[in-house]
Amino acid sequence: MATSKKVITREEWEKKLNAVKLRKEDMNTLVMNFLVTEGFVEAADKFQRESGTKRILFFLLCDFHLCLVKVSFFLNGETAEIDLATITDRMAVKKAVQNGNVEDAIEKVNDLNPEILDTNPELFFHLQQQRLIELIRQGKTDEALEFAQEELAPRGEENQAFLQELEKTVALLVFEDASNCPVKDLLDVSHRLKTASEVNAAILTSQSHEKDPKLPSLLKMLIWAQNQLDEKAVYPHINDLSTGLLQDPSE
Amino acid sequence: MNSPSSHFIHKFRHSSNRQDMATNEEEESPTELNTINSSAGFLIVSPDKLSIKYTGLGQHGHDVGVVQSNKPAPFKRHAYYFEIYVKDAGVKGRVAIGFTTDNFKIGRHPGWELNTCGYHGEDGLIYLGKRQGETFGPAYTTGDTVGAGINYDSQEFFFTVNGTLVGTVSKYIKGPLFPTVAVHSQNEEVSVNFGQEKFAFDFKGYEASERNKQQIAIEKTSVPPNINYRLVKNYLLHFGYEETFHAFDLATNCTVPPIYVPQEDGVDVQDTAYALNERKILRQLIGKGEIDAAFAKLRDCYPQLVQDDKSEVCFLLHCQKFIELVRIGALEEAVKYGRVELAKFIGLNVFQDIVEDCFALLVYKCPEESNVGYFLEASQREVVADAVNAAILSTNPKHKDRLYSHLEALLRQLMACCLELRLLNDGQGESLSLNRLLKNNSCKRIKKTG
Numbered sequence: 075m076a077t078s079k080k081v082i083t084r085e086e087w088e089k090k091l092n093a094v095k096l097r098k099e100d101m102n103t104l105v106m107n108f109l110v111t112e113g114f115v116e117a118a119d120k121f122q123r124e125s126g127t128k129r130i131l132f133f134l135l136c137d138f139h140l141c142l143v144k145v146s147f148f149l150n151g152e153t154a155e156i157d158l159a160t161i162t163d164r165m166a167v168k169k170a171v172q173n174g175n176v177e178d179a180i181e182k183v184n185d186l187n188p189e190i191l192d193t194n195p196e197l198f199f200h201l202q203q204q205r206l207i208e209l210i211r212q213g214k215t216d217e218a219l220e221f222a223q224e225e226l227a228p229r230g231e232e233n234q235a236f237l238q239e240l241e242k243t244v245a246l247l248v249f250e251d252a253s254n255c256p257v258k259d260l261l262d263v264s265h266r267l268k269t270a271s272e273v274n275a276a277i278l279t280s281q282s283h284e285k286d287p288k289l290p291s292l293l294k295m296l297i298w299a300q301n302q303l304d305e306k307a308v309y310p311h312i313n314d315l316s317t318g319l320l321q322d323p324s325e
Numbered sequence: 326m327n328s329p330s331s332h333f334i335h336k337f338r339h340s341s342n343r344q345d346m347a348t349n350e351e352e353e354s355p356t357e358l359n360t361i362n363s364s365a366g367f368l369i370v371s372p373d374k375l376s377i378k379y380t381g382l383g384q385h386g387h388d389v390g391v392v393q394s395n396k397p398a399p400f401k402r403h404a405y406y407f408e409i410y411v412k413d414a415g416v417k418g419r420v421a422i423g424f425t426t427d428n429f430k431i432g433r434h435p436g437w438e439l440n441t442c443g444y445h446g447e448d449g450l451i452y453l454g455k456r457q458g459e460t461f462g463p464a465y466t467t468g469d470t471v472g473a474g475i476n477y478d479s480q481e482f483f484f485t486v487n488g489t490l491v492g493t494v495s496k497y498i499k500g501p502l503f504p505t506v507a508v509h510s511q512n513e514e515v516s517v518n519f520g521q522e523k524f525a526f527d528f529k530g531y532e533a534s535e536r537n538k539q540q541i542a543i544e545k546t547s548v549p550p551n552i553n554y555r556l557v558k559n560y561l562l563h564f565g566y567e568e569t570f571h572a573f574d575l576a577t578n579c580t581v582p583p584i585y586v587p588q589e590d591g592v593d594v595q596d597t598a599y600a601l602n603e604r605k606i607l608r609q610l611i612g613k614g615e616i617d618a619a620f621a622k623l624r625d626c627y628p629q630l631v632q633d634d635k636s637e638v639c640f641l642l643h644c645q646k647f648i649e650l651v652r653i654g655a656l657e658e659a660v661k662y663g664r665v666e667l668a669k670f671i672g673l674n675v676f677q678d679i680v681e682d683c684f685a686l687l688v689y690k691c692p693e694e695s696n697v698g699y700f701l702e703a704s705q706r707e708v709v710a711d712a713v714n715a716a717i718l719s720t721n722p723k724h725k726d727r728l729y730s731h732l733e734a735l736l737r738q739l740m741a742c743c744l745e746l747r748l749l750n751d752g753q754g755e756s757l758s759l760n761r762l763l764k765n766n767s768c769k770r771i772k773k774t775g
Contacts, residue, residue, distance in 0.1 A: 080749065087741070092332070094740040098707055100759045101733060105557055107763065109573070117573040124566045124605070126612070126703060181529075288763060289553050295757075296735055297546040298539075299742035306749045315548065316555050318734030 082309040084322055091320075102127040104289055111287040164277045171270035176205040183273065190280045197276050199229050199236050203243055204269045207260050210246045218247065331675070332728060333712035334637060337644070337705065338679055352401055355394030355504050355519045363392035364431045368508060376412070376516040379508035383417060386456075387432045390508045393425060394519065397501035398475055400753040403535045406474035406528045407504045408485075408518045411446065414466040417510030420446035422473045424482065424502040435505040440498045443507070444473065444484045451484075451494055462491035470525040475502060477753040478535055488525040499751055536755075556732045562597035563730035565604030565714050599721045603627075604714050611710040612703075616646035619713070630716050635669065638716045640676055643667055644683055645709045648700050651686045659687065 082090075106127045109118040121127060163186050170179035180201055183190055191198045202225050209218035222244055230237035242257050249255035259265060293315060300311055310320040357374035367381035368390030381388040398405040409422050423435035423443030436443025436452025443452045446465040450458030465471050465486055472485035475496060483493040506515055518524065554577055561570040603626050610619040620642060623631045630638050643666040650659035663684060670676040682697050689695040699705065718724060729737065736759065743757040 082745075090741045090745070091734075091737045094737045094744070096733065096736055096740065096759065098711065099704065100763060101560070101736065103763050104759070105560055105732075108553060108557055114573055114576050117569050117576055120572045121561075121566060121569040124569050124608070125564075126707075287553070289556070290548060291543070292739060292759075292762070293548045293552060293735065294543050294546045296739040296742070297548065298543045299739055299746065301546075303742045303746055303749075307745060309745070312735060312738045315552050315735060316731065318729070318731035318738070320734075320738075 079305075080307040081323070082307055084310050084320070087310045087320070099127075104292070108287040108289045164274060164281070167277065168270045168274050171201075171204065171273055172266055174204075174208045174211070174266060176201055176208055176269075179273065180205075183277065186277060187280050190276050194276050195229075195233075197272055199226070199233075199239070200269050200272055202226055202229070203239060204266065206243050207246070207265065210243075210252065211261055215247060331637070333641065333708055333715065334675060334679070336708045337641060337712075338682075352399035353396045354399050355396045355407065356521075357395050357519070358506075358517060359393045359395045359503075362429075362431075364388075364390050367432065368392065371516075375518075375521075376514065377506060377508060379415060379510060379513040381509075383419070383510040386434075386437070388509075389419075389421075389432050389434045390513075391421075391429075391431065391433065391435065391505060392507075393429060393503035393505050394517075397427075397503050398424070400475075400477055400501070400751075402755050403478055403532050404474055404476045404528075406472055406524065406526070406531075407520065408470055408472040408524050408526065409506055410516045410518065411465060411467050411469050411471070412514040412516055413512055414446065415508070415510045415513035418447050418464070418466050418513075419507075419509035420465070420471075420513060420515055421452075421505075421507040421509075422446075422471050422484070423452075423505050424473065424475065424498070425505045426498060426500055426502060429503070429505070434507050434509065441505070442482055442494070442496075442498065443505070444471070446471070451492070453494065453497065461494070462486060472524065472526045472528075473504065474528070474531075476535065477750065477755075478539070480750070480753075485526040488527070490526070490531075556735070559597055559731045560733075562601065563718075564711065565601060565608050567601050567605035570601070596721065596723055596725060599724075600626075600717050604717050607713050607717070608710045611642075611645070611706055611713065614645075614649040614652070614706065616642055616649060623713070627717055627720055629720065630713075634666075635673070638713060640670060641709045641712050644679060645706065647683050648686070648705065651692060652701055656687055 102121075102125050106118060106121055106125075109121060163182065167179050167182045167186070170176070170182060180191070191201075206218055206222055206226060209221060222240065226236075226240050226243075230240040243260060245257050246252045246255065246260060252258060252261060296312070296315070303309065308323045310322055312318055313321050358370050358377065360370050360374060363370060363377075364381075367388050368377045368379050370377050370392065374395075377390060377392055379390045381390055394407070398407075409420070411420055414420060419434075421434045421436065421443045423441065425435050425438075425441040429441065430438050433441075434443055434445065434452065435441045436445065436454070436458070437456055439454040441452075441454060444450075444461060445452060445458065446469070448458065449460070449462050449464035451461035452458045462484060463486055470487050474483045474485075475481075476483055476493070479493075480496045481493045482496050484491050504517075504519070506517055508515055557573065558570065561567075561573060603622070607619055607622055610616075610622065620631065623638075630636070633639070643662075647659055647663055647667060650656075650662060663680075667680050667683065670680050683700060685697050686692045686695070686700060692698060693701050715728070719726075727734075740757060740759070747754050747756060
């Protein structure tokens, strides 16, 4: 038995629509995002000039000098927009790896964009390998072995190169004084830095190709939201997306 | 119905309310146990307020050592979760975890009273406001980590033991809920984790999969083909971005295969393309702060809009001119201009406080840094440009009286629906923010665990 639905009149609904806080800036950004991701370079150019919406922003954080360099960047004739906030995120990942907090780094990378590790098996393996190295460094032999067996061995089975890397890493456990063995380079901080650079590069690559425009998802969201709300209320719909005209609930 | 001009007046006045976009989603969250409102006689709370130990005798049903968190669970999100660790199940193992409300009865286990809920370790039963419990999950004891959560999307409580979900129940309680912990026999000791430590349960993964469910449902909907192109074209025409429109139009006609955009009843496109060139020129002039030139152009092409010097369009233009004079430091000229053109608006409710705010700019050495500094931002010019744009569109005899571009109408509908959904869900659940959506990358999926 359905509970009675809330009835919202056209007048009430229009009040709600007009009360929505929507910034022109955000709509411009949405349009710019569409033009850029769909490859309408000329139009994006003109739009930047006519509306002032920023098209390209690429900040390069130089590790050694910690200075900000603004560079305009073209990538295969496509233009891309990169937010300052994602630069900070990327730096956080890099720092985590440099400090040996690989688990944390992996979590952050996935928060940024789960596709990065999905589409980069080599990177993921190297991160796992680094994690193993850190466990060995901390003297957690049992945990290290368990981790190697559960997480790394299966990957080694799929890939010869991975297997060799894995064997090299596990070899660290054989030696009493790992810091003096033939594979001691793995324990060196420079290995952390190498892994960190790899992650950094992968994130940059993923960020410079904002693949999907947001506009289509928003339209889908609208259809979904109206369907959801239909279960609880009676209110004016927009049935024809191309006109955006409101239709009275009775229709 | 909202008249188009007052829409722009409102924007002119509030163009810089960036704060209320972001911060009303900042919510408080539990961080420790509430030592003021606890069953002081029956338990002691550790100095760090994250552990409790039973000190009563456990002789009857009213000497439970129960305590709430200091703050209620935040609810403007998909879900909330916290955990307890049973340090010592004591003599009888009568530990409980759950949620209670503001008017909670001291000395009673969560779940025994109405509007409370509790999962009890002694018997593994769930109590939902009655002294009688229902079979729910495993009993739990010393060394177990038990979690309790609220899923605002499905309106359910869920519980976990040692990292595994053990069950869900419908959330029948309304209003803010406090994470609650209880102990009820000698030597019972429990510690609480409000997220300051890592959870045994993969809560982030749970949240992500909830978000995912929504995403999957959303992805399933289908949208008419080419709708995006039509919306973008309408947007560009609506606001008078002539050059962009032509570049875009050209590009969509030149793709191989050509993106065929069936003309909406040709009238509609013509409507939006009305006076496209003039609107573009005016937007450019206003964008550069050349208000006098804008006035001249309007007098030339649309005298009817500037005939009534007290109209809203004139008001906004005069204000903007005043602001431009302040911007270049021509304060004396600004005052003169204000006397001639703005003074007449004092006494008219709608405009008066804006005029006063504009005049306030004169007082500051660095007006951009003052609290009326937003008048000097580019976004202010944009509001005026949009207002003039709308005014010109209204001179079209075939004008259909549509304030918003199609895209904006759709976005407003989307936001209104989401707001209403949240309203009908007791204000609970994650909100939609276009601003945040534009900043984030593609939807977050269930992440790989390391």
